[in-house]
Amino acid sequence: MQERVYELEVLSGLERFAREELSALRGARSLGELRFTYDGSTRAVKRLLSAVAAYEVEYFDVPRPKALLGHQHLTRLLRFVEDVLEQDTFKSFRFSAAGRETAVFARLAQEVERACGLRHDPKEGELLLRFVRAGEGWEVLARLTPRPLSARSWRVCNMAGGLNATLAHAMLRLGGVRSGDRVFNPMCGSGTLLIERAALGASERLVGADVDERALECARQNVAVSKHQDIEIGQMNVVEAELPARAFDLIVADLPWGDAVGSHASNAELYPAFLRAMAHVGSKNARLVVLTHEVTLFERLLQDERRWTLRESMRVYHGGHYPRMYLLTK
Ligand SMILES: C[S@@+](CC[C@H](N)C(=O)[O-])C[C@H]1O[C@@H](n2cnc3c(N)ncnc32)[C@H](O)[C@@H]1O
Known part of the structure; x- marks a missing residue:
């Protein structure tokens, strides 16, 4: 197979997870950061779960984009575009470039239209x-898929506050993927965490709950399309319900942030009640992964927390915000 150069686009803060996933892609050789060469099928690159998008990269030794219109460079550019077109179904194209409104890019667009x-x-x-300018020359990066990789094909129902x-x-992955885990996703919303967990392999149980029946209906639709049959979902207020003791080994939740979902005032009560309820339902060595934008509130609670120990936390980017992701263990 032909060796190609690829680059991944990843949400800020999640680079380490993409690097880990790449290191498991046999035949991929790192070129630093999130760039790599790979001689296997592009299909494997498109299956990466940690990348928002994947691009194939071609370098052109030209001082400015105008030189791409020269016969030799244009032939190579069009061959590169054809190569990407052969690997997926695209109906149209667009440019992203400084100066993409200029006559040079209008000419390039005509050439791509005509040839491809x-x-x-x-x-x-x-x-x-x-x-994109690259050293003395320019690079062209072609996204491998018509939609970003993060726009999963199972997502037929979206809801406010839905997780990337x-x-x-x-x-x-921060919480750890173990086949013997009983996994609980309280406040599951449209089911993103449940379906992504199922995509990572087997677990002993995979259970989601939400207080809102509309969110559950959304989750059921997404789960049905995902074809993962082992996901259990039910309606429940997870801080008021009588949950069984020590029933889950991994608990993952993106709590309401108080803007799109919930309010800051209600979170002041919800968050401590949540930590208490999860300590009850978590097994002896349970891991708890929480994502929240209520950083001040959550970290203040952690200072007095005796049931959970903070192991790791990191700032990530999500939909215009910088929430934090926490790994706690019992
Ligand atoms: C940020 S959203 C979760 C989004 C979800 N991860 C997704 O991708 O769609 C938070 C969810 O918590 C639910 N929720 C809030 N308080 C709850 C409670 N006490 N018990 C159960 N669910 C609750 C809301 O109905 C909402 O669906």
Whole structure:
């Protein structure tokens, strides 16, 4: 197979999870950061769960994009675009570049339209071609898929506060993936964490709960499309219900942040009640992974917390915010 150069786009703060996932991709050789060469099928790159998007990269030894219109470079550019087109179905394309409104990019767009039979749609184009300065030359990065990798095919129902799937994946990896785990996702919303956990392999149990029946209906639709049959979901107020003692080994939750879901006032009561309830339902060595934007409140609670021990925390990027992800153990 042909060796190609790829680059991953990852949510800020999650680079370590993408690097770990890449190190398990046999045949991938790191070129530093999130760039690598790989001679296997592009399909394997598109299956990476920690990346928002994956790009194939081609370097051009040109001082400015105008030189890409020269015969030799243009031929190579069009061959590169054709190569990406052969690996997925795209109906249109768009450019991302400083100066993409200029006559040079208009000419380049005409050439791609003519040679590849693809419609130029500057706003919604499915094949995203990024032109980026690289040292003395320029690179073209072609996104491998019409939609970002993080827009999972199982997501047929979205809800306010829904979690980015790559962040859900990272939370689960932070908590550890063990086939013997009984996994609980209280406040499961549209089911992102449950489906991402199922995608990582078997578990002893995989249970989600939410107080809101509309959220559960959304989760059921997503779970049905995901075809993961081992996910159990039920309606419950997880801080008021009588939960069984020591029933789960891994608990993962993105708590209401008080903006899209819940309020800051209600969180002041919800968060301590949550830590108490999860200590009851968690097994002897339970791990608890929490994502929240209520950092001040959560860290103040952790200072007095005796049941849970903080192991690790990291700031991540999600939908215009910088929440934190915490790993606690009993
Ligand atoms: C941030 S959203 C979760 C989003 C979810 N991870 C997703 O990807 O769609 C928080 C969820 O907590 C639920 N919730 C809030 N308080 C709850 C409680 N006491 N018991 C159960 N669920 C609760 C809300 O209904 C909401 O669906």
